[in-house]
Amino acid sequence: MFENKKVLTGVKPTGTPHLGNYLGAIKPAITLGKQALAAGGKHYMFIADYHAINAEKDPDILREKLKEIACIYLAGGLDPSQSVFYRQSDIAEIPEITTILYAYTPKGFMNKAHAYKAAVDKNRAAGKPDDDGINMGLYTYPTLMAADILAYDTDIVPVGKDQVQHVEIARDIAGIINAHYNRPLLTLPEYSIDDNVAVVPGIDGRKMSKSYGNVIPLFEDDKAIKKAIFSIKTDSRPPEEPKNPDEILVYEIYKAVATPEQLREMGDGLCEGKLGYGQIKNMLLDAVVNEIREKRETYRYYMTHYDEVEGMLEDGAAKARPVARATLKRLKDAVFGR
Numbered sequence: 001m002f003e004n005k006k007v008l009t010g011v012k013p014t015g016t017p018h019l020g021n022y023l024g025a026i027k028p029a030i031t032l033g034k035q036a037l038a039a040g041g042k043h044y045m046f047i048a049d050y051h052a053i054n055a056e057k058d059p060d061i062l063r064e065k066l067k068e069i070a071c072i073y074l075a076g077g078l079d080p081s082q083s084v085f086y087r088q089s090d091i092a093e094i095p096e097i098t099t100i101l102y103a104y105t106p107k108g109f110m111n112k113a114h115a116y117k118a119a120v121d122k123n124r125a126a127g128k129p130d131d132d133g134i135n136m137g138l139y140t141y142p143t144l145m146a147a148d149i150l151a152y153d154t155d156i157v158p159v160g161k162d163q164v165q166h167v168e169i170a171r172d173i174a175g176i177i178n179a180h181y182n183r184p185l186l187t188l189p190e191y192s193i194d195d196n197v198a199v200v201p202g203i204d205g206r207k208m209s210k211s212y213g214n215v216i217p218l219f220e221d222d223k224a225i226k227k228a229i230f231s232i233k234t235d236s237r238p239p240e241e242p243k244n245p246d247e248i249l250v251y252e253i254y255k256a257v258a259t260p261e262q263l264r265e266m267g268d269g270l271c272e273g274k275l276g277y278g279q280i281k282n283m284l285l286d287a288v289v290n291e292i293r294e295k296r297e298t299y300r301y302y303m304t305h306y307d308e309v310e311g312m313l314e315d316g317a318a319k320a321r322p323v324a325r326a327t328l329k330r331l332k333d334a335v336f337g338r
């Protein structure tokens with residue numbers, strides 16, 4: 001599916017990623033990038049720090065979050081000599097392209113965008129004026145995202161469901177511009193949703209999310225991971241009582257990290273009343289630690305040698321910039337009749 005395709009993934013540096021983010025988004029993004037490269041395509045992977053400033057105004061936090069995200073992607077196996085790995089804010093062409101896109105973007109596209117609508121709904125629910133606390137960065141967010149995508153002639157944008165609409169907006173804007181100038185100035189991007197990626201429940205059974213306080217941490221020490229895993233909700237049935245594995249939360253989480261054989265072992269043990277909750281929690285702990293052990297080492301290395309990462313991001317920007325510049329030139333030539 002990726003033959004000679006340009007694949008672009010963007011990630012907002014907000015929050016500290018947990019195991020659910022890693023297994024459900026970060027790891028699959030790295031895998032997709034590698035598949036695109038193996039199929040002769042290109043992979044752009046960037047950190048959307050301009051998107052982050054709409055909500056976060058503290059430079060120390062912004063710097064820390066960016067650092068964390070960059071190191072997590074490298075630890076997860078992103079290879080910056082193969083993928084173009086850069087910071088959005090290093091590419092000055094992006095806001096320039098955004099400005100041109102504004103002139104072709106119907107305001108209604110922004111009114112109906114989820115991120116903005118969700119903020120308005122929240123205000124209404126709280127009895128506040130619709131636009132309370134909403135800045136223009138949030139309102140126009142999908143146009144900046146369109147520039148991120150269109151700048152690199154992106155064919156495919158792997159996204160979660162929440163971002164589908166934003167990719168469609170990028171495609172629509174590109175279509176409007178191409179139609180106006182009657183030539184393919186911009187590549188029409190498509191989104192791709194990976195249905196096979198893990199949706200990891202949190203330790204209380206709801207979706208794993210920082211806002212629910214139900215996460216299994218990612219690159220913390222074994223003790224912190226153990227603490228989270230041993231707080232996973234269970235009931236008081238004795239070990240020898242046969243249980244349906246699909247009703248056991250530990251088993252559900254295990255699905256995201258276990259091999260098929262390991263999963264079968266736990267499933268059979270539960271059905272036959274041979275495994276108790278303490279045992280299955282230890283099995284889950286082993287599998288989680290096994291999944292992250294080496295990556296955690298790499299993560300810690302990069303966090304303490306961040307100048308190396310900084311160098312990689314600068315090299316990435318140097319590769320990304322000429323592509324964005326070529327798009328900008330194409331647009332300016334068309335728009336201003338140069």
Ligand code: TRP
Nearest residue numbers: 009010011012048051145148149
């Ligand atoms: N909006 C995306 C998010 O919140 C991040 C993002 C910004 C992005 N620009 C992008 C994702 C371009 C894909 C392509 O997760």
